[in-house]
Amino acid sequence: MDIDAIAAEHARRLSGADALIPRPRLWTDGQAGTPLRARDGLALATRSVVRTGTPAALWRPLVEYRLDVRLAGTDPSATLSALLARWDEHLAEAEAVDWDSAAVVTRPSRDTVGTSELLRRGFAPTRVLAVRPADRLGAGPPAVPGVRIRHAEAADLPTLVRLRQELHSYDAQFGVVTTRPDEHDLVTTETRDLLADADSATPSLWIAELYGRPLGFVEVQLPPAAKWVSEYVTADRVGYLASLHVAEEARSTGVGSALAAHAHQLFDEAGVEAVLLHHAQANPRSTPFWYAQGYRPLWSSWYRRPAIG
Structure with a gap:
């Protein structure tokens, strides 16, 4: 499956799972990161670092390795498994064994494809970005005594x-x-x-x-x-x-x-x-x-x- 077809199928699945998820961003040629391929999937592996002594260091590990995936085909779970295996090979070269490092995969919460593959590789759902659609009723918040x-x-x-x-x-x-x-x-x-x-x-x-x-x-x-x-x-x-x-x-x-x-x-x-x-x-x-x-x-x-x- 070619790159455009993978991206289009991935976007269709996400929009079907959750209407509040925007269409995935396109990866541009020369974008920072390491591209990874599987038969019906794509991924971009990136690395970000924050310095000790900065406010950002309070809220995350100093080094984060992230994987952004695009999954298609009849078995997207197997595709994710293959991409995670390639990513682990990439991380092994980085020797990221210090506790102040993390491997991070961020997925739409309602796109549960590949959950078991992440669990098998030692990942845990740790951080959530939650949403609350507006409810502008105009009445204002209720008073709480004291x-x-x-x-x-x-x-x-x-x-x-x-x-x-x-x-x-x-x-x-x-x-x-x-x-x-x-x-x-x-x-x-x-x-x-x-x-x-x-x-x-x-x-x-x-x-x-x-x-x-x-x-x-x-x-x-x-x-x-x-x-x-x-x-x-x-x-x-x-x-x-x-x-x-x-x-x-x-x-x-x-x-x-x-x-x-x-x-x-x-x-x-x-x-x-x-x-x-x-x-x-x-x-x-x-x-x-x-x-x-x-x-x-x-x-x-x-x-x-x-x-x-």
């Missing part, structure tokens, strides 16, 4: 750093977020930068107070700041819910739901058509919480750490 949501201010820096470090430490259990020795300094710098827009018309950080105590926060990205993630969904105006966390002592009080409802109101007021967010699939708190808020899996990232055993 909860007040306000713009974050410069004076909230210590509280936000504490809450964001709590979130980071909890998420580090689930395979992608990585603990770093300079975590406190990195989180402080990143939070201070986010607070720089506290006086703007559309601040990104919001604080939830429970009877006057700041015990939760939410970070949002409205258009055009969320443009970087818009390529993953068929919508013109996309928002991104970057993070939400509630202190342990305020769980089950309605603070988290109030923050989520406030964020969705902001997205609706900005004319957002779809909101995206990342969460760890194994997280027993965030997964049921977000799906109760109207989200569903859109893309699933399968990880293997280290990249090769």
Whole structure:
């Protein structure tokens, strides 16, 4: 099967599985990466690196090897298996055996072809990009007794750093977020930068107070700041819910739901058509919480750490 036929059949299968998945991007001649072929499949193997001491190092392994696949034919599972075998040969040459490396395959969540092949090769569905289509009813979020949501201010820096470090430490259990020795300094710098827009018309950080105590926060990205993630969904105006966390002592009080409802109101007021967010699939708190808020899996990232055993 030729390259164009493989790409066309792959795109048809994805659109049939999920109407919110955009048509796969074309790979251009000379694009960075290593092309791999199977009888009825194509893949592009790429490598990305982040440096220690940068905020990006908090949220991922330092080295990620990624495989983008196009599957066609009567047995796409076998095609994926063949491409994974070729990729493993490629990774063996890279000697990616350090824990701070990962092999990553990101697939549309509803395209379950080849799931067993990924499991057999030591991959686990680890990270999800979830979607919530807009629901602009205009009524606004319901009030929660004792909860007040306000713009974050410069004076909230210590509280936000504490809450964001709590979130980071909890998420580090689930395979992608990585603990770093300079975590406190990195989180402080990143939070201070986010607070720089506290006086703007559309601040990104919001604080939830429970009877006057700041015990939760939410970070949002409205258009055009969320443009970087818009390529993953068929919508013109996309928002991104970057993070939400509630202190342990305020769980089950309605603070988290109030923050989520406030964020969705902001997205609706900005004319957002779809909101995206990342969460760890194994997280027993965030997964049921977000799906109760109207989200569903859109893309699933399968990880293997280290990249090769």
